[in-house]
Amino acid sequence: MCGLCGTFGAADHWTDGLGEGAALSPSAERRRRAAVANEVLALYGLKLTEWANRYTLTGRTGKSAVVEQFGAVWAEAERLTGRTCDPLDPAVIEAMEARQYAGRRG
Template sequence: MCGLCGAFGAPDHWSDGVRSGTPQAERRARAAAANRVLGFYGLRLAAWADRYTLSGRTGRSAVVDHLGALWPAAERLSGRPCDPLDPVVIAALEGQG
């Protein structure tokens, strides 16, 4: 999914569509999954109210409305490309079990 949803000011993101628990629990679960990848870039995502906060090791942080806005914000905070589909990242995640 591209970032086009955010360009039109859509309040919801497709990743918010499937719920098996409370919205807060679902956000925490999505943040935990994203953190497995974000850790490779020195970043951490936390569920906060109806949004997320993304923070780096230097103390910089950003508010992220939905997961569609996560990767551009991660690249701004880390100062380098953040690719969750990078074969090196995927191999490392698979090695973690």
């Protein structure tokens, strides 16, 4: 579905919708998404921030890119790092679980 969004010229990504009864403003929801994504993106040396109804993805070297929709974050992350950035990679999940475990212990 994500690949088709641009093909049909959709202005909004399906992740941009707020859940029914959501208490967060659209801007706050984008900041929340960025914070969650940053847990994984940090493993790739990247940081995502919400800015002007968009996202800015920045790498350790100072390279950055403006990302219009949340669904495009991973493709842009791969472009900036030059390697595959898969949040579902078992090694990434293992690193995230280890971080979470370490956070509970100390």
